[in-house]
Amino acid sequence: MSFDLAARLAERHAANLYRQRPLLDSPQGPLVRVDGRELLAFCSNDYLGLANHPQVIEAWRAGALRWGVGGGASHLVIGHSTPHHELEEALAEFTGRPRALLFSTGYMANLGAVTALLGQGDTVLEDRLNHASLLDAGLLSGARFSRYLHNDAASLAGRLDKAVGNTLVVSDGVFSMDGDLADLPALCAAAKAKGAWVMVDDAHGFGPLGASGGGIVEHFGLCQDDVQVLVGTLGKAFGTSGAFVAGSEELIETLVQFARPYIYTTSQPPALACATLKSLELLRHEYWRREHLNALIKRFREGAQSIGLELMDSATPIQPILIGDSGRAMRLSQLLRERGLLVTAIRPPTVPAGSARLRVTLSAAHSSAQLERLLEALAECWTLLESSDA
Ligand SMILES: *Cc1c(COP(=O)(O)O)cnc(C)c1O
Numbered sequence: 001m002s003f004d005l006a007a008r009l010a011e012r013h014a015a016n017l018y019r020q021r022p023l024l025d026s027p028q029g030p031l032v033r034v035d036g037r038e039l040l041a042f043c044s045n046d047y048l049g050l051a052n053h054p055q056v057i058e059a060w061r062a063g064a065l066r067w068g069v070g071g072g073a074s075h076l077v078i079g080h081s082t083p084h085h086e087l088e089e090a091l092a093e094f095t096g097r098p099r100a101l102l103f104s105t106g107y108m109a110n111l112g113a114v115t116a117l118l119g120q121g122d123t124v125l126e127d128r129l130n131h132a133s134l135l136d137a138g139l140l141s142g143a144r145f146s147r148y149l150h151n152d153a154a155s156l157a158g159r160l161d162k163a164v165g166n167t168l169v170v171s172d173g174v175f176s177m178d179g180d181l182a183d184l185p186a187l188c189a190a191a192k193a194k195g196a197w198v199m200v201d202d203a204h205g206f207g208p209l210g211a212s213g214g215g216i217v218e219h220f221g222l223c224q225d226d227v228q229v230l231v232g233t234l235g236k237a238f239g240t241s242g243a244f245v246a247g248s249e250e251l252i253e254t255l256v257q258f259a260r261p262y263i264y265t266t267s268q269p270p271a272l273a274c275a276t277l278k279s280l281e282l283l284r285h286e287y288w289r290r291e292h293l294n295a296l297i298k299r300f301r302e303g304a305q306s307i308g309l310e311l312m313d314s315a316t317p318i319q320p321i322l323i324g325d326s327g328r329a330m331r332l333s334q335l336l337r338e339r340g341l342l343v344t345a346i347r348p349p350t351v352p353a354g355s356a357r358l359r360v361t362l363s364a365a366h367s368s369a370q371l372e373r374l375l376e377a378l379a380e381c382w383t384l385l386e387s388s389d390a
Contacts, residue, residue: 015326016326016327016330016347017326017347017348017349022034022035022342023035027051027052028044028046028051028052028239029041029046029049029051029052029365030363030365030366030367030370032342034342037340038340039337039340039341039342040340040341040342040370040373040374041341041342041343042341042342042343042360042361042362042366042374043342043343043344043359043360043361044361044363045204045235045236045237045361046236046237046239046363046365047204047207047208047236047237047293047317047361047362047363047364048207048208048213048237048239048282048283048286048289048290048293048363048364048365049239049289049363049364049365050237050238050239050240050279050282050283051239051240052239053239053279053282055278055282056239056240056275056278056279056282057275058278059274059275059277059278059279060271060272060274060275061271062274063083063270063271063272063273063274063275064269064271066271066274067081067082067083067269067270067271067274068270068271069269069271070266070269071266071267071268071269071270072266072267073266073267074263074264074265074266074267075256075262075263075267076256076263079266079267080267081267081270081273082270083270083271083273083274083277084102084267084268084270084273086273086277087102087273087276087277087280088100088101088102088244090277090280091232091244091246091280092246094214094280094284095214095217095230095232095246096214096223096224097224097230097246097247097248098247098248098249098252099246099247099248099249099251099252100244100245100246100252101244101245101246101252101255101256101262102242102243102244102267102268102273103242103243103244103245103261103262104242104243104261104265104266104267104268105233105235105241105242105243106133106201106203106231106233106235106243107133107136108243108261108262108265109231109233109243109244109245109261110131110133110134110136110137110201110231111133111136111137111140111260111261112245112255112259112260112261112262113137113199113229113231113245113255113259114134114137114138114140114141114168114170114199115137115140115141115259115260115261116254116255116257116258116259116260117141117166117168117197117199117229117254118141118142118143118165118166118168119141119142119143120142120143121143121164121165122141122143122144122164122165122166122167122168123143123144123146123163123164123165123166123167123168124138124141124143124144124145124146124167124168124170125146125147125148125156125159125160125163125167125168125169125170125196126138126145126146126147126148126169126170126171127147127148127150127151127170127171127172127175127182128147128148128149128150129150129151129172129175129177129178130147130170130171130172130201131172131176131201131203132350133201134170134172134201135147137170138170143165143168144163144164144165146159150175151175151180151182151183151187153183153186153187153189153190156169156187156190156191157190157193157194160190160191160193160194160196161194163194163196166197167191167194167195167196167197168196168197168198168199168229169187169190169191169196169197169198169199170198170199170200170201171184171187171198171199171200171201172200172201172202172203172204173200173201173202173203173204173205173209173215173216173217174202174203174204174205174208174209174216174316174318175318176203176204176318177318177320177346177350177351177357177359178312178313178314178318178320179204179312179313179314179315179316179317179318179319179320180312180313180314180316181205181209181216181219181315181316182200182216184198184200184216184217184220184222184226184227185220185222188222188226188227192225192226197228197229198226198227198228198229199227199228199229199230199231200216200217200227200229200230200231201231201233202215202216202217202230202231202232203231203232203233203236203243204236204237204316204317204318205219205316206232206233206236206237206238206283207236207237207238207283207290208237208290208293208316208317209316212284212285213237213283213284213290215232217230224247224248228247228248228251229245229247229251230245230246230247231243231244231245231246232244232246234276234279237283238276238279238280238283239279240272240275240276240279241268241272242268242272242273242276288364289364290364292364293317293362293363293364295368296317296362296364296366296368296371297315297316297317297319297362299368299371300319300360300362300371300374300375301319303371303372303375303378304319304321304375304378307375307378307379307382308382309321309378309382310322310323312357317361317362317363318359318360318361319359319360319361319362320346320357320358320359320360321357321358321360321378322355322357323345323356323357323358324354324355324356325354325356326345326347326348326356328356328385328389329345329346329347329356329357329358330345330347330356331385331388332345332358332381332382332385333345333358335381335384335385336358336377336378336381339377339380339381340377341373341374341377343358343359343360343374344358344359345357345358345359346358346359360374
């Protein structure tokens with residue numbers, strides 16, 4: 001018996017599925033230095049351009065001087081400090097929920113919430129395109145696990161009919177690889193009809209969506225009675241790191257008592273919470289960031305469609321170009337890179353087989369001129385790719 005890791009890695013290579021980590025040698029921003037080269041990047045989740053914002057950096061610096069650099073312990077021991085508490089209160093107010101609970105990462109928030117709420121004898125129903133952390137959370141919970149057709153309230157209703165025990169419907173708010181919005185009005189109505197709860201992970205909605213950046217629930221005007229468990233992550237539009245769950249007093253106390261990824265981990269550095277407090281303020285009040293981002297999204301869609309690229313049904317900063325074959329997606333990404341542009345190819349198993357794509361993400365930090373450069377390069381590379389196919 002032995003581990004044949006070399007064979008496993010070779011197989012992944014042969015299937016065009018081998019992954020590599022580009023080495024970033026600059027802060028996040030439209031212009032980055034990657035693997036020793038300056039590139040114009042369209043692949044970060046820093047949708048509002050806050051990851052390298054001077055005021056956020058200053059808040060972090062001041063926080064470190066005041067509170068030191070380490071969380072020191074878990075929240076229940078002696079790691080829950082004033083900045084964490086203030087950030088939780090600000091996030092509760094922002095989301096219009098009684099309370100919010102800070103987690104170290106979105107992955108942990110999802111594992112924590114689902115496993116604290118469900119166990120054997122319960123049911124978890126998930127969109128089949130949910131983020132991996134939500135699917136992992138459902139499997140780990142020990143509840144009956146079933147995936148409904150993507151964004152399909154009728155498919156959900158069929159599964160709700162067969163559900164047993166406490167039932168939780170779980171969905172991404174904005175689907176991270178497609179950019180489309182969950183049809184929450186229909187999904188929440190189906191859940192409510194059966195007394196099920198709804199959990200929404202709005203990692204990509206907070207910031208870009210909603211009049212004040214309140215994400216998909218603000219976009220659709222939904223309340224806690226529709227979405228009982230609301231998750232946001234802080235590493236995307238907030239530009240920092242961490243995550244939160246917002247909801248009722250009882251929900252949050254249940255997580256404090258039972259969510260193992262909350263209990264058994266060190267709190268995030270308090271200075272990070274200071275930085276996030278500042279980025280929350282910018283995210284809410286600097287409307288121009290959302291307005292500029294929406295203008296870029298509109299222009300990208302027009303430009304890409306006139307080149308003949310196949311876009312997905314997305315009104316968000318996530319604008320995938322559907323290619324299909326993994327090898328072709330890699331070639332297009334490579335052609336762009338040779339021209340100084342960084343756009344990542346996303347391949348299975350991150351997306352379903354045969355649906356490889358280039359995942360373009362736009363940020364309020366991009367200028368209109370940078371977007372035009374992307375469109376020109378796409379036109380040129382797309383022609384090259386098509387002629388090399390022929
Ligand atoms: C990024 C992401 C997560 C994970 O959040 P981290 O804070 O990066 O661990 C969870 N859910 C969705 C939908 C995401 O896009």
